[in-house]
Structure formats: C-alpha cells, structure tokens
Amino acid sequence: MSSFPLLPDSASTISDQIDALFFFLVAVSVFFSLIITIALAFSAARYRKGSTASRKGALSDYLPLELAWSIIPLIIAMFIFGWSAKLYLDMHVAPANAMEVYVVGKQWMWKIQHPGGNREINELHVPVGRPVKLIMTSQDVIHSFYIPAFRVKQDVLPGKYTTQWFEATKPGEYHLFCAEYCGTSHSGMIGKVIAMEPADYEKWLSGTSSAGIAMASSGAEVFERFGCKTCHRQDTGLRGPALDGLWGKQVKLADGKTIVADQEYIRESILNPGAKTVAGYQQLMPTYKNQLTNEQVNQLIEYVRSLSATQENQGNNQ
Amino acid sequence: MSNTVHHSVVDRENDYIHAGYGLKSWLLTVDHKRIAILYLISITIFFFVGGFFAFLLRLELMTPAGDIVSAETYNKLFTMHGVVMIFFFLIPSIPAVLGNFLVPLMIGAKDLAFPKLNLMSWYVYNIGGIFALYALVNGGVDTGWTFYTPYSSTYSLSNVVPVVIGAFILGFSSILTALNFIVTIHKMRAPGLTWFKLPLFIWASYATSIITVLATPVIAITLCLLLFERLMGVGIFDPALGGDPILFQHLFWFYSHPAVYIMIIPSMGVISEVVTCFARKRIFGYKFMAYAIMAIAIFGFLVWGHHMFISGQSVYAGFVFSALSFMVAIPSAIKVFNWTATLYKGHIEFRTPILYAFGFIGLFTIGGLTGLFLASLATDVHLTDTYFVVAHFHYIMVGGAVMGYLGGIHFWWPKMTGRMYNEAWAKFSALILFVGFNLTFFPQFVLGYLGMPRRYYIYPDEFQVLNVLSTAGATILGLGYIIPMVYLLWSLRKEKNVGTNPWGATGLEWTTQSPPITHNFEKTPVVTGEPYVYQEEEKVVE
C-alpha cells in the first residue's frame, strides 16, 4: 500500500490526447449527472406531498422540450464520436518509420523478439521518441497486450497477426498486462515495458546475451533447415516462386485476385499454403503448420523481407 | 376450472393463493400469478448464489496477493457469478416475476395466451438451472461469462459443456415467456385498451419480448456450435482448426448486447409506473416514452460490435458500431429527462418504491454516461477489459436494473400478497443499498482508468486502497440485500392489511382485489380513459 495514485502515468504521444477526450467525457458526465441530480433534489424538496408550492402550469407533454433534450445530447454525442474516431484512426495507422517488434503471446507469457535478434520474455525495451510497432500473434488462445501508461491495448489472436503502435515519451518502467482473459494465470501474464533514452537503448541492445543474430539470419537458417530452399532457390530449380523482391508487392493469385505480400500473407503461405495459390503454380507446397513455432515463422518472414531489402528492384514475382 | 371453492363454509379466501392447497396445486398450476411466485422463489435463490460468489470475489481482492482461493477457483468464481447473475437472475427477473404477474392484470386479461407454455417455461428454467448447478458442484467453469473461443472450445479444462447446455436450455425459457407476452399483448387487451392507452410497463414488456425473440435464438445456435466444436474436436471457431474466433464474438454479442436491454428495459417500465404514481402526475411525454422504449429495442441490435473494438475487428466496422452506440444513448436520455420532468410540479410522496426510483435514475444515468466512454473508440482502447467496464455495467445492472426490480417488488408486493411490509425498515435498507452500492463500484471506475484489468486474481500493490474500499462497500451491499428478505417475508405473517389500491395508483391491476382472484377480474374491464390520469390531489380508492 505504498502509493495511492488517482491518475495513471501518461507516457506516450497518444496518452495525453486520450486523456483530453477522457476528461471531456468526464465533464459531460458530471454536467448531465448534476443537472439530473439537482432537478431531482429540487423537485423532491419543493414538490413533496403537502407542500404549498404552486403547481400551476404543470405539464405532461411539451414537444419543444422533448426535442431539445433529444437533439442536444445527440449533437454532443456525435461530437464525441468524431473526436474519438479521429484518435482511433491515428492509433491504428503506424508511421512508416516505426521500428517493428514481434510479440508472441502464449499461456501465460509474452515472448518478444526485436529485429536485431534480441529476445526477451515479459519485458519490452523500447527507445523513447521513436514509434514502435508491435506485430503480434498468439500460440493458443486470445490474449491482449496492454500498456496502461501508453493507453494502448490490442487483442492478440491465434492464427493471425494484429498490430499496434506507440511512441514512448518518458523513460521509465511501465506495467504490461494481459487484458483478455486467457485461463488460469491470466493475471500472472504481466510484465514491464522499459522505455529508455535512445542511447541507453542502443547500449541495452548490444549488451544483452541474446543479442547478435538478427531475425533475418535466424530465418535464413530456418529456411535452410526446413528445406524451403529446395523449391524456392534459383540454384535448386524453382518449383515454387522466387521469393526475392516479393515483400510488399502485389501477388497475382490463381483465382484472379491480387494480394499484397505482407506478414499476414507470408505467414499464411507457410502455414496454410492451400488457402491462396500463386498464379501459374501448382499447389505443391506442404504445410508447415505443426513443424514451425510462431517465432520461427516470424524469423522466416523477416528473412523473406530481407531478400527484398537487398534486391530492391528485382521486378515482380510473376 | 376449479375455483368454485369461494363460497364454501370454511374460512377460505377467494384469491389465487388460496385457490388450491398443497405442493401439487402449485407445481401444476397454470395461473400466471402463481407461476410468477414460483419464478420469484427460483430467481431469489439464484441471486443469493450469485451474490455469494461476488462476496468471495471481493474478499479475495482485498489484498494484492492471492490468499483466500486459488487462481483457478477465482476464475470459476467470476464466471459463475456472471453466468448466474446474468442468465439465471437478471434476464428472467422482471419479465418472469413482475411481467408474469402483471401483464394479464394490466391489460385486463384472465391469463396469458398460453398458460401451459408459461408453466413449461418455469420448468425449462429450472432444468437449465440444474445443469448449471451440476457444473458448479462438479468443479465449476472458468471461461468467463462470455465463453470466448478458442479458450472455451479447446483449452479450458472445466465444465464448459454442462454450463453451455444449461444456458442453451434457459434460452428456451426466455423465448417461451416472450412469445407468450407478445401474443397476449397483441390479442388479449381488454376492450377499449388501445396501444397508446397501455401502461409503460406493458410497452417495456413488449419491447423486451421482441428483443428476446429475435436475439435469443442466435445465442442458442452459437452455443450449439461451441458444443459441437468442443465435443467433436472440429474447427468452427478455433483457428488451429481453420476456424475464426472473431465470428464467435460477433454471434455472441449479437445476442448479448441486445440482452443488456432485455435487462434494463423492464426496469425502465417499472420506474415509469412508480414515478408517475408517487408524483401523482401523468408521466411526462407518454408517447415519447413509448417510442423511446421501442427505439432502444430496435437500435440496440445494431451496436454489438462495440464490445470488439480491440478484437481485431475492422476499423470501419468499429466506426459504424461506435456511432450507432452513441445514437442508442439518445432514447435512454429521453427517458431519464422525462422521469425528471414528471416529478417537477408533482405531489411527491416519499414511500419506499420511489426511493428505489430515485436511486435508479441517478445510478442508471452514471452507468449510461460511462457507457459513452466505452462507446467512444479511442477511450475504449484504454478502458476495455479493465475495471472501468466492470463499474459501468454494475452501475447499470445493479444500480439500475436491480434497483428497478426491487422498486417493483416493493411497489407490487401489496398487490401480490395483500400485505404491507414495514416501511421504516424498507426505507432504511434502500438507503443502505445506495450507500453500499456506490462504495463498492465507484472506486472501480478509478481502478479501471488507472489500468487495472478485469478478471485479475492478483494485482499490483498500488491498486489496493481502492480495492479495499470496494470490498467494504460490497459487505454493506450484501447486508442491504438481506434486510428486505427479512421484512418482506415477515410481512406475510401479518393479517391481510391492504385494500385494493394502497398507493392510490392508476392501472387495471389496482382495480381488482389484493391478492387477485384466479381469474383476475370479476368482470372483464372496459377501458375508456387515458393511462395515468392522476388527479391534482391523490384519490385513494379503498
């Protein structure tokens, strides 16, 4: 019972904006609650049975009044809606320069991997002043990655990626909670977010034991080990499409649709190759669903992406 | 029918309670009033079961560490608390007890359209209850009342199946009652009783029934799919098997959001009756009130996605659901303002029921306004799945719906039993409830804003002070619920001491004796006037 705060930390670029809306809502609520309370108290006192106050002009119907108290709240409500929708959209679209961090939730821990390869469990180190985008998936049930001080929260789903982003503004240690009920130790699925000055963050990156192998290189290893190269590399004969330059491109599918090659698509291609077939190819690729862990899939994705980073203008992939 | 006893020599009274003796005459009754009493008993039992779980929850949350129960037990406690309170208590509460008792009386009918179906619904309710209780003694269930997949379908090791079957069966009981009300209100109104002469409680019951009929089947099929997946191991909702967990959430909330209006609209009906009676004044804006009820019922179906703003639902769907959620607040606003306006320039008499009505209006307003924080997309991201949500819905469901239910029980108790309870005690307990309630749940708003997630068994130290306050409040609140049990039951020992119309209220139910005879009315009433014609001064009909 050391401290007794009434306001949460506010430590991200969005948190103050959310608080502004929150306090606006508090003001609206206090305003309406007070009106109602005062009106009730007034009537209760003045018009109690037997009091001599005049009841002349008591109404049981008055259209202008009805309309007034339908329309005024509606206007206020729509104003709040507009404001909150704008903020919500901002919270959804991560800036292009965001640093990406992979998160895998499982009963009952958070596994985190930075692109540089650093892994952590139940801790997330981030630099302040730089947008960070979390690319999240779950190994089992639905979890939710919640950092109250940043006012961000997003469900983490099995079989699919969800993302969220934030930019920390104040160095410090903040709570990390799992906010979606996920079983016995749901309340133990907690951790810390440590926001650091960029320099400290760099130091931390190089200082941790797990540092070293970038995700992309681990991915290359996985690519090798699971035999992906037998179909996806020039020198072994291309039974599948070449993956160089794939990242971010429009892929033409057999059913005529096109789709952008992003995390979600590549993940699906690996785990559920039957779902979408690339135009001009046979559905040959086996599923790796029960062979690869989520972390390995994430590494493969970073690897595939790295293939495009080096060969920026390799043309499109058929 | 067999109520020919009333002119026998024995000192028997001619009301529905004395229409037959012995357990069998109750268990096989098709009289809507007796079925209401049967429901009252079942529901009260479940309320105390659910309240007992709540009490244990609060006890555990007094300290940040887990000390009284284990984590598994805690999870089972809040799940069973939510399931029992929502499905077995609040949803049937007013419709099945007060609605059953009052709908035929208020419209001047002899019974509901399908009396046997009505009895059946009580049995179905209890069969559902038995499944739930079986799950309980067999070790409980730990999925949360929302049964989110894939946790409930694949991962949970607890008694999901019996509880889901119980909830499924229970759904039919709600549907049967609702169907009965709809047909009764359409087809069996007394001559002259046109739609806009109906008491607002009837409008509320009608709207509630419409929601029930349209929404409940969806939860039924959703639970079927869940069972199918869990028992057969096939993928409907589990992504590991090709399913989509968000579909479950859509189907679940398609029912469960309208269901929150199933819980609150009947209370709104009760409050409308109570407010106008004790203000001795016609309800303000009768037609607006009736339309508002229907609007809530209909638009309530369009907002379910506001429970899924962070679930991975599309941003655009979020926009639509958020905007519609704000719109559905408007008819609620109309109701709050109109009750307030009804009291203005009335002759307010401070009897017990109106104290509950005051409590309802205030607490529902706070609960509803905090609903706006959640309907607003950006703030919901922070507040969802925290204690802010817990506080929001307890304000509406306990502060609103349960207060309304208790207000209704106090209002119609003399009609149902022919006895008046001790009003000094009744007023005292209303006060206790109000104080205890706010102490329990107001701190939870702050906790939620600070970021304490719900369904947490252990929590960081800095949240303790507020949790202790909440637990203290819950103790007072629990006490506040026990007092009415005592004085209401006590009142039954007294002589019949009320006349036909102890409150001087309008409405057909107050024109027949208390307690009413089996056929409700000696002679089918004919209605000519408007509802709620309260004279300037009260006219007590004895």
Next chain:
Amino acid sequence: MSNNSDSAVGHAHHFTDMDQQREASTLGMWTFLVTEIMFFGGLFVAYALYRSMYPEAFAEASLRLNLLLGAINTGVLICSSLTMVLAVRDAQSGKVKGLVRYLIATIVLGSAFLVIKAFEYSHKIHEHLIPGSSFQFAGPFGQQAEMFFSLYFMMTGLHAIHMIIGIGVLSVLLYQAKRGRFTAEYYSPIDVAGLYWHFVDVVWIYLFPLLYLVSRH
C-alpha cells in the same frame, strides 16, 4: 367466421371466443418461426463467412455430396408440403377422412426424407467424411473441407431434428384427428403444425443449393 363459442370443444377459459384463440395460436406460431429464422440464421452466417474464406475447398467438398439424393429429397419434401397443405384444407372444411389421409401421407413422406438422409449420412461415414479425428479428405484442402462438412452436418442435422419433431407432432395430431377432435370450427393445431412443417421445408429450400450445388459446373 365461426363465433360459436359453445362448440363441441370450445375455447379455453381465458379467451373470449374461438376467433381470439385461433388468432392467438397463429400469431404464436409465426412468432416462433421468427425465432427459428434467427436460429438457423446463425448457421447461415457462419456458412457464408467460411464459404467466402475458402471458396475452392467448399467447391471441392460439395462435389462429394450426392446430388441425386439431394434433389430427390427436395422433391420428397415439396410433396410432403403439398400433402400438408391439403390436410389443412380438409381440416378447414371439416373433412376428417381427407385430413387423416393427408396427414398419413405427410408423415410417410417426411419419414422417406429421413431415410434417404440416413443413407447419405452412412455413405459419408464410409468415406471418412465425418468431421473429427477420423476425417480424411485427399487433396490440398483437407482442413477447410472439414469445415464444410462440419457445417453440412450441423445444418442438415438440425434440419433433420426439426423434421423428427414435426413428424412427432403430426403423429399426435393424426391420433387426435382419428378420434374426431378437429372440426371445421376447431382445427388450429393442424393449421399451426402446417406452418411449422412448411417452414422446415423452406429451410431445406435454402440448404439444398447452398450445400449440394456450390459448384457443379
């Protein structure tokens, strides 16, 4: 219009006359059918979603259904709807004999539907197309095809349960009809059972193309 409230059967005590009673039961049944629409509706939503997610798999899996049997069953069901409506018609005009005959025909046709359905199910068991651990589906879409069959069994199974209930209800009515319970004044139970029966037919009218005809081209 009948308003002979003292007819052989008479209206129940809480209604004012036969008309009120009949209108109440018809409205009650329609209300019930609304709940049925929403009940099956949940399944249809799931079906629509997964079909749009996995179009190829659904096309492939649908080919494993026996179109001929499905089509025959559709015909059988439509015939049973015809005999049902004729039963109601004879009830309206107080022709007890015709009523009995048509009720029997409806029950027989309904049972024929179930027998054919049972054949189809047993074929699926042989072909390991029952979802669950024994499910086998050659080809690239195993898991998604399993989804199709899950929905297939849920939808047709639920429909079959409705048929069984319907046959049960009709059998009781048949028994009562034989004992002369129904007259030109009092036949709402037949009328109402007819509504239910036709509704079950309507559900099948949608199930048939959705399940059997996904992609025959």
Next chain:
Amino acid sequence: MSQHVIPQKVYYLVFVTLILLTLVTVDVAFYNFGFLNIYIAMGIATVKATIVALYFMHLRYNPRLTWLFAGAGILWLFIMFVLTIADYITR
C-alpha cells in the same frame, strides 16, 4: 384473419412451380456464371420460399401483423448478416 379455403388447384399449381424451380436450380448449377452463381441459386431459392410462404403458409391471406412478423424475422437476419460480413470485407 380470414379462414379462406383456397381452391385445390392453387395448391397443385404451386407444387408444380416448386418442382420446376428445383429442376431449374439444379440445371443452372451446371453452367458457370462466375460470381453470379450464388446469386442465381439464392434468387431461385428465395422465389420458392416466397411462394411457399404466400400460399402454403397462407401469408397472402393473413393480416398485416403476420406480414410484419415474418418481415421482421427476415430483416433481422439481414442485419446480422450484413453487419457481420461487413466487418470481414473491410478488414
């Protein structure tokens, strides 16, 4: 409510239409109209369902209230459908 006894002929006509439409829907399924396939199939099914409701279920001879109830069922199904699917296609 009118307890109108409808001529048998009407029922037989409806029956024949239903059978014919069943044959049509099967036949049509063997041609490929691309994305229209499902709309055609559902369109025919809806025509069939409508005539069953109108004639076999006597909806045509029922009061407006019954229409309202039947309509509400379909409208609500539509709401559930559209708002749910809308989420998926706008992801």
